[in-house]
Amino acid sequence: MGREGRGDGSDHQSGEKDHESSSADPENPDSVIEDADSSATSQTAFENGSDTTNPPQEAINGDDGGISIRERLQTESSGGVFANKDLVRSDTIIDEDRIVGRDDQLSRVVDNLKPVLQNEGISDMLLSGPSGTGKSLIIHAVCKQIVELCESQGKTFGVLSINCEGPKTADRAVYRLVKAAADDLGVDPGVPQTGVSTDQKLERLYELMREHYDGVIFILDEIDMLEGPYQEAEYNSLIYQLSRARKLADFDGPISLTTITNYADFMRDLNSRAQSSYNPDDIFFDDYDATQLRSILKYRHDAFKPESLADDVIPLVAAFGSQTHGDARKAIDLLRWAGELAERCGTNTVTETDVREAQEKYTENRKLRHISGISTQKKLSIYAVAATAHYAKEYPEWIPAGPAFKTYQFIADTMDADQYSRETFVNHVTEQSTYGVLDFERRGKGRGRGVHMYFSLSEDPETILETIREDSRFADLAHEDATISAVVREWLKKFRTKN
Known part of the structure; x- marks a missing residue:
C-alpha cells in the first residue's frame, strides 16, 4: 500500500506506540508499506484471543472429540435432501424442456x-x-x-x-x-x-x-x-x-x-x-415475476429427493425472488441454500423455516459482516474514518486521511487502546478496499504541497459506526459522539486552512 505525502498536519506524535515496522520512505509518497511485524501479529492474536504462531492440534481437530479433518470428510451426513444438487446450481446448463417463462x-x-x-x-x-x-x-x-x-x-x-x-x-x-x-x-x-x-x-x-x-x-x-x-x-x-x-x-x-x-x-x-x-x-429480457419463478423452480424439483420439499418451499422462494430481484439465478441459489441448511441440521425435509433463514443470510450485508469480524485495531481505524465521514459535512464523499488519523489517535486514547503509526493506520484502512468497504485515492495539491490520501466509504458511515459499536470494546463510544464530533471538526478545519 502507498502512503500519502507530507504536509497535511499528521506527523507522528511524540511517545506514540508503534508495534509494526515499515519499509516506507518518508520522503516518497508512493513507497510501499510492509505488513506488521511479529509483535503486531502477537497483538492481533491477543485481540482475537488466540496464538496464531503455533496452533495446537485441538484447534485443527476441533473440540468435538478430536475428530480429524479426514474423518470429517469421510463421515456421511446424517440427513440428506438432494438427489442431484447440480440442478439447483445457477451455472448448470439445463435441457431445453426446463426453460420456462x-x-x-x-x-x-x-x-x-x-x-x-x-x-x-x-x-x-x-x-x-x-x-x-x-x-x-x-x-x-x-x-x-x-x-x-x-x-x-x-x-x-x-x-x-x-x-x-x-x-x-x-x-x-x-x-x-x-x-x-x-x-x-x-x-x-x-x-x-x-x-x-x-x-x-x-x-x-x-x-x-x-x-x-x-x-x-x-x-x-x-x-x-x-x-x-x-x-x-x-x-x-x-x-x-x-x-x-x-x-x-x-x-x-x-x-x-x-x-x-x-x-x-x-x-x-x-x-x-x-x-x-x-x-x-x-x-x-425483463425480470421474472413470481409465477414465472415458481415454474422455473418446479422444473428443478427433481434436484431433491422425493417428499423432501415441504409444499410451501417453492412458492416462498419464488415470492422472495420476485419481491427482491426477479433474478432466476438468485432464486435457484436460495432454494439450494435452504436445502443445504436442512442437511446441516441433519433433517430430511426442507421447510419454510430453512427458506427464511437462507433468505436472511442472503440479505445480510456482507460488508458489515466483514467489519464485525476484523481485529480491534482495524475496527478502530475504520471507526475513525466513518466518524470523520459522519461529521464532515464539508467533505460529503471523500475524506482526507490526515484528519481521519487524528480522529483515530483521539479514539485510541479514549479507549485506552494502543496507538499505531500513521503508516499502519493507512495500511489498515486501505486494506478494506479489497473487501469493498471503501475506496481510496491519492491527490496531488500542487508543487510543494504534497500528495494526500482520501477515503470514500461504500456504506453509510452511521451504519458502520453502529456495527462496530456492537463490539463491547467499542460500545462506550456511543456516549462520546459530541466530543468526537468536535475533534473531527477541529482537524478538518486545520486541514482546510493549511491546504
Whole structure:
C-alpha cells in the first residue's frame, strides 16, 4: 500500500506506540508499506484471543472429540435432501424442456439462427436486460440444438463464446476467441497470448474459421465489461471487427455476432463506426415475476429427493425472488441454500423455516459482516474514518486521511487502546478496499504541497459506526459522539486552512 505525502498536519506524535515496522520512505509518497511485524501479529492474536504462531492440534481437530479433518470428510451426513444438487446450481446448463417463462425471447432467437440450417445469413443479436433473466441460458440452449442439427447435415457450426468480464481488453478477448475455437476443434491456438498484435490473433481466428467451420456465432457475454485502459475503444473496436468478420475473414458461411449486456443504453454508447456495422435484433429480457419463478423452480424439483420439499418451499422462494430481484439465478441459489441448511441440521425435509433463514443470510450485508469480524485495531481505524465521514459535512464523499488519523489517535486514547503509526493506520484502512468497504485515492495539491490520501466509504458511515459499536470494546463510544464530533471538526478545519 502507498502512503500519502507530507504536509497535511499528521506527523507522528511524540511517545506514540508503534508495534509494526515499515519499509516506507518518508520522503516518497508512493513507497510501499510492509505488513506488521511479529509483535503486531502477537497483538492481533491477543485481540482475537488466540496464538496464531503455533496452533495446537485441538484447534485443527476441533473440540468435538478430536475428530480429524479426514474423518470429517469421510463421515456421511446424517440427513440428506438432494438427489442431484447440480440442478439447483445457477451455472448448470439445463435441457431445453426446463426453460420456462421466456417463450417470446426464445422464439426470436430461434428465428434469427434457424436460417443457418439452410446455409443462409443469420442476424446479429443484442440480448439485454437485468441479471438472471435467461439471456445466456436461451442463446446457449438454442446454439446447442443448432450445432447438433448442423452435424446431422454434415456441417460444422462453431459457437465461440466468451465472458468479457475476464479479459477486460479487446486484445485478450480476441485471444480468448482463438482459444475457444482451438479447444472446440482440438487444435493448437497457433498464436501466443502475448507478444503478437491483435491483428495477428484476429487473422489466426479467421484462419481457423475458414479451415474448419461452415458457420459461426460469436457470443460476447457481459460485453460492457470490456473496458480496458481506454473505455470506449475496447468493446467498440471488437464489435466493429467481428460484425464485419464475414468480409474481413473472407468467410463464405453465415456469421452472427451476439452481445449480452445488463446495460440498457449499451447501443447508444457505441461509437459511430461500431453502430454503422453492428445493427442487431435487440431482444429484451425483463425480470421474472413470481409465477414465472415458481415454474422455473418446479422444473428443478427433481434436484431433491422425493417428499423432501415441504409444499410451501417453492412458492416462498419464488415470492422472495420476485419481491427482491426477479433474478432466476438468485432464486435457484436460495432454494439450494435452504436445502443445504436442512442437511446441516441433519433433517430430511426442507421447510419454510430453512427458506427464511437462507433468505436472511442472503440479505445480510456482507460488508458489515466483514467489519464485525476484523481485529480491534482495524475496527478502530475504520471507526475513525466513518466518524470523520459522519461529521464532515464539508467533505460529503471523500475524506482526507490526515484528519481521519487524528480522529483515530483521539479514539485510541479514549479507549485506552494502543496507538499505531500513521503508516499502519493507512495500511489498515486501505486494506478494506479489497473487501469493498471503501475506496481510496491519492491527490496531488500542487508543487510543494504534497500528495494526500482520501477515503470514500461504500456504506453509510452511521451504519458502520453502529456495527462496530456492537463490539463491547467499542460500545462506550456511543456516549462520546459530541466530543468526537468536535475533534473531527477541529482537524478538518486545520486541514482546510493549511491546504
